[in-house]
Amino acid sequence: MGGKKIFLPESELPRQWYNIAADMPTPMEPPLNPGTGEPLGPDDLAPIFPMPIIEQEVSQERWIDIPEEVLEKYLYWRPTPLYRAYQLEKHLETPAKIYFKNEGVSPAGSHKPNTAIAQAYYNKISGTKRITTETGAGQWGSALAMCCAMFGLECDVWMVKISYNQKPYRRIMMETWGAKCVASPSTLTKAGQKILDQDPDSPGSLGIAISEAVEAAVMDENAKYALGSVLNHVMLHQTVNGLETQKQMAIAGDYPDVVIGCCGGGSNFAGNCFPFVRDKIYGKNIDIIAVEPASCPTMTRGPFAYDFGDTVQMTPLLPMHTLGHGFVPEPIHAGGLRYHGMAPIISQLVLDNLIRPMAIQQLETFQAGITFARTEGFISAPETNHAIAVVIQEALKAKEEGKEKVILFNWSGHGLVDMAAYEAYMSGKLVDHTLAEDEIQRALENIASLPRPKQYTG
Numbered sequence: 001m002g003g004k005k006i007f008l009p010e011s012e013l014p015r016q017w018y019n020i021a022a023d024m025p026t027p028m029e030p031p032l033n034p035g036t037g038e039p040l041g042p043d044d045l046a047p048i049f050p051m052p053i054i055e056q057e058v059s060q061e062r063w064i065d066i067p068e069e070v071l072e073k074y075l076y077w078r079p080t081p082l083y084r085a086y087q088l089e090k091h092l093e094t095p096a097k098i099y100f101k102n103e104g105v106s107p108a109g110s111h112k113p114n115t116a117i118a119q120a121y122y123n124k125i126s127g128t129k130r131i132t133t134e135t136g137a138g139q140w141g142s143a144l145a146m147c148c149a150m151f152g153l154e155c156d157v158w159m160v161k162i163s164y165n166q167k168p169y170r171r172i173m174m175e176t177w178g179a180k181c182v183a184s185p186s187t188l189t190k191a192g193q194k195i196l197d198q199d200p201d202s203p204g205s206l207g208i209a210i211s212e213a214v215e216a217a218v219m220d221e222n223a224k225y226a227l228g229s230v231l232n233h234v235m236l237h238q239t240v241n242g243l244e245t246q247k248q249m250a251i252a253g254d255y256p257d258v259v260i261g262c263c264g265g266g267s268n269f270a271g272n273c274f275p276f277v278r279d280k281i282y283g284k285n286i287d288i289i290a291v292e293p294a295s296c297p298t299m300t301r302g303p304f305a306y307d308f309g310d311t312v313q314m315t316p317l318l319p320m321h322t323l324g325h326g327f328v329p330e331p332i333h334a335g336g337l338r339y340h341g342m343a344p345i346i347s348q349l350v351l352d353n354l355i356r357p358m359a360i361q362q363l364e365t366f367q368a369g370i371t372f373a374r375t376e377g378f379i380s381a382p383e384t385n386h387a388i389a390v391v392i393q394e395a396l397k398a399k400e401e402g403k404e405k406v407i408l409f410n411w412s413g414h415g416l417v418d419m420a421a422y423e424a425y426m427s428g429k430l431v432d433h434t435l436a437e438d439e440i441q442r443a444l445e446n447i448a449s450l451p452r453p454k455q456y457t458g
């Protein structure tokens, strides 16, 4: 048996982020100003983001320096270890080698601080006093709460109501780091009130929570908004993970045939796999699989179209795979995967066949999470279980084909505050959800009148 964990010394922490925009075979279509239908300019974003973030959002530079202050904070938990899942391999009797990058070792328990640190830093140096945001399962909100505490910023988090009720410990984590957390839809914003007027029992959605957080930032001149996924600068910051992984795979003497990650807005997936997508663009043969829930099948069943990033139509129009901004997904336990859209960069890479999307049912994901816990020990976040389900499928396929494939996946977070979800699964309370086609068509009606991208697939 070789080593179980591959560590990198702190001196090997990457000092630049990788910007895939510089290598994409098809350039992305621009985001649009919904009022004019024209491509967005930096001024359109200035009320909600600080200028260094806006510059990164539109940058075409391949490598972007990580500021010293951000590197210092990354060292609190980075570089993160790469593990070989020997016991899972043995259990599955597969000839495949399975590696996973452990992003659950960050203080907040997931990959989310990789961008939260950077966003808090750029806001701090730009004079922001307060950051507003949304959160689904609470991983992003807790990561941002921690990073705001590190840089002395106030933090207000709108948490999707279904998760707020299912996951009280995440709220308490946010409060421990000094943030305020409210259930969304809330009565604190016009956006939340509008939703509650239509449906007082709304379970909330990421789209609604984004509307509330954006509105709150726009109403306060000392505040800016931060998004935990979807946008280009978030994907960029996450690549510190994949750049480490490439060095660690080289130490292990292996290179992946298959790279897998779960996808909500796309950031953990992007972070680990974009450096490998780059290799694929330049000729490597790799299967790169993005896994989403069957109950929120954005990439596998949503068209590539222009849509709002939020429910109440406050954001720019983004070119992305979408189920429509009014879509409210089933209240599955993987709260971080309940988003109606997908990162524009990932959407474009799916169109270019560089990424292969797959949808997985909830019960299979929990079964996979339990298999992983009983072999490798770690209890995974319900989002991460989506990736593990496909890892198991691929490892069993390798067994059938008798191939010694190398499978890599991003273990995006631990599930230690998601135990209610495991209990619901083990006591037989969870069910699978497949979205009916007419439900998708109904949800898409509200984007029918929006401008269409050149590569529209509706």
Ligand SMILES: Cc1ncc(COP(=O)(O)O)c(C=O)c1O
Binding pocket: 110, 111, 136, 137, 138, 139, 140, 228, 229, 230, 262, 263, 264, 265, 266, 267, 268, 269, 335, 336, 337, 381, 383, 384, 412, 413, 414
């Ligand atoms: C542990 C974990 N993995 C994955 C995700 C999905 O988000 P993203 O696609 O932005 O990585 C989340 C979101 O909350 C998460 O908490």
